[in-house]
Amino acid sequence: MQEHNLKKVAILGRPNVGKSSLFNRLARQRDAITSDVSGTTRDIKKRIVTISGNRDFEVIDTGGIDYSSELFSKVAEFSLRAADMADVIVYMVDGKTIPDEEDKELFYKLQQMNKPLALVVNKIDNDKEEERYWEFLEFGADATFPMSVSHNRYFNDFYAWLEEYIPAKEEKPELQIEEAEVDPFEEIVRDINSTVEDEDQEVSVAIIGRVNTGKSSLLNALLGEERSVVSDVAGTTIDPIDEQIEYNDYKITFVDTAGIRRRGKIVGIEKYALGRTEAMLEKADIALLMIDATVGVTELDERIAGLIEKFRLGTLIVINKWDIRGEKTYEEAVDDIRDELKFLHYAPLITISAKTGMRVNKILDQITTIYEKYKQRIPTSKLNDVLREAMQRHHVPSYNGALVKIKFATQYETKPPKIALITNRPDGLHFSYKRYLSNYIRSKFDFEGVPLDIVARKRGERFEED
Ligand SMILES: Nc1nc2c(ncn2[C@@H]2O[C@H](COP(=O)(O)OP(=O)(O)OP(=O)(O)O)[C@@H](O)[C@H]2O)c(=O)[nH]1
Numbered sequence: 003m004q005e006h007n008l009k010k011v012a013i014l015g016r017p018n019v020g021k022s023s024l025f026n027r028l029a030r031q032r033d034a035i036t037s038d039v040s041g042t043t044r045d046i047k048k049r050i051v052t053i054s055g056n057r058d059f060e061v062i063d064t065g066g067i068d069y070s071s072e073l074f075s076k077v078a079e080f081s082l083r084a085a086d087m088a089d090v091i092v093y094m095v096d097g098k099t100i101p102d103e104e105d106k107e108l109f110y111k112l113q114q115m116n117k118p119l120a121l122v123v124n125k126i127d128n129d130k131e132e133e134r135y136w137e138f139l140e141f142g143a144d145a146t147f148p149m150s151v152s153h154n155r156y157f158n159d160f161y162a163w164l165e166e167y168i169p170a171k172e173e174k175p176e177l178q179i180e181e182a183e184v185d186p187f188e189e190i191v192r193d194i195n196s197t198v199e200d201e202d203q204e205v206s207v208a209i210i211g212r213v214n215t216g217k218s219s220l221l222n223a224l225l226g227e228e229r230s231v232v233s234d235v236a237g238t239t240i241d242p243i244d245e246q247i248e249y250n251d252y253k254i255t256f257v258d259t260a261g262i263r264r265r266g267k268i269v270g271i272e273k274y275a276l277g278r279t280e281a282m283l284e285k286a287d288i289a290l291l292m293i294d295a296t297v298g299v300t301e302l303d304e305r306i307a308g309l310i311e312k313f314r315l316g317t318l319i320v321i322n323k324w325d326i327r328g329e330k331t332y333e334e335a336v337d338d339i340r341d342e343l344k345f346l347h348y349a350p351l352i353t354i355s356a357k358t359g360m361r362v363n364k365i366l367d368q369i370t371t372i373y374e375k376y377k378q379r380i381p382t383s384k385l386n387d388v389l390r391e392a393m394q395r396h397h398v399p400s401y402n403g404a405l406v407k408i409k410f411a412t413q414y415e416t417k418p419p420k421i422a423l424i425t426n427r428p429d430g431l432h433f434s435y436k437r438y439l440s441n442y443i444r445s446k447f448d449f450e451g452v453p454l455d456i457v458a459r460k461r462g463e464r465f466e467e468d
């Protein structure tokens with residue numbers, strides 16, 4: 003609960019009118035929580051009070067103060083200070099006395115604060131005493147209430163008036179994010195980071211695939227004459243086996259192009275091919291997975307795709323040799339690939355011909371787009387809005403009958419993006435629910451082409467690897 007947002011109601015008035023009595027009665031409305039709010043002004047007692055079942059406020063009691071002198075000016079000074087801190091002011095007078103000029107003057111000062119202000123005439127203990135109350139109408143208050151705290155009289159009208167100024171708590175589903183649990187400092191730091199533009203424009207790309215799928219043909223097409231190949235420019239630090247081009251302010255490095263160009267050397271040596279692929283993926287942000295349209299997805303293609311999954315890279319599936327695909331429709335080709343490579347569901351797919359150059363020019367745009375998503379950082383507040391939405395659609399399943407609460411989510415890493423869910427029971431969060439959240443978050447923030455990791459953590463645990 004966000005106690006700092008609660009409305010503050012101050013009960014003011016001269017000594018002995020019954021302020022503490024009202025305070026204590028209000029405080030009893032809420033048996034469970036009567037603890038002191040910490041950090042309060044030393045002289046002033048505060049309690050959190052609930053009325054009408056779902057309206058919380060903080061009540062400030064100025065009673066019990068020892069105004070060492072009898073001077074009313076002390077009362078006035080103190081009352082004005084307390085009123086200043088308050089959202090709603092209750093000024094109490096003793097109905098067994100006659101209206102008093104000093105009270106009136108103080109009341110007018112309070113009126114000038116333009117806050118909701120009620121005059122409560124206390125100690126109207128029976129019907130006979132009710133006429134005393136009329137005399138206090140001369141204060142000209144917007145709201146004047148008779149009351150007998152000790153006899154528990156006339157409370158309903160007073161409560162109805164208070165309710166106007168105390169918002170009802172929103173109905174919360176039980177498993178809601180406890181926003182106050184978000185360490186505000188942590189959130190600020192993350193959000194500041196996220197607004198700082200990530201200047202990183204250097205992308206490493208691995209072109210991988212079985213033999214003969216067209217890797218070197220694609221590389222040549224991408225490095226085509228019209229682009230400035232900068233690998234041999236003095237001062238660049240790229241590995242001599244890599245090649246780099248500049249494209250729309252990005253530096254795109256194709257890793258281990260020497261290996262790609264060393265043609266036909268690895269036929270039949272599957273283990274070596276996979277090892278070399280791993281070495282490339284280790285250096286890369288994004289993988290272009292080449293599939294031969296005339297062959298479809300083979301078991302080796304699946305194993306290669308599995309390596310991308312393992313390295314958590316941004317991915318584009320490139321279906322090559324589209325010029326000689328035969329009768330196959332786009333839908334057939336795509337269905338086949340989606341079916342065989344389910345775990346790369348997040349990867350977009352493009353049909354090209356490295357030989358004719360068909361749609362090859364789209365690939366560089368795809369690379370930079372995926373890279374932007376690969377390095378994106380979602381502000382914590384936005385992420386938690388979406389998390390709350392997702393949890394409202396489907397509540398977190400309980401674990402062996404125990405409540406699993408997700409307190410908040412935060413993205414703690416980029417390239418690839420990783421999100422931690424802070425929960426009371428990291429082990430109790432079912433993988434299918436994590437997958438649901440991952441898909442939901444994916445649908446709200448564009449992560450096309452990018453794997454999204456979600457881990458469950460206890461508060462205070464480090465957000466490192468699983
Ligand atoms: N007859 C009657 N007495 C009341 C009523 N409410 C409070 N009292 C009595 O009035 C006296 C003062 O009440 P408190 O609640 O201590 O008053 P206070 O305004 O907090 O006084 P300080 O602590 O001196 O500021 C106590 O003896 C209460 O029992 C009421 O409705 N009727």
Ligand SMILES: Nc1nc2c(ncn2[C@@H]2O[C@H](COP(=O)(O)OP(=O)(O)OP(=O)(O)O)[C@@H](O)[C@H]2O)c(=O)[nH]1
Nearest residue numbers: 213214215216217218219265266323326355356357
């Ligand atoms: N029709 C057609 N042929 C292609 C296409 N892309 C590549 N090829 C041909 O397919 C064969 C293999 O192409 P490469 O680019 O050498 O394939 P690779 O994946 O580098 O092969 P390895 O180095 O053996 O792994 C060559 O004969 C290419 O001309 C394409 O889009 N259409």
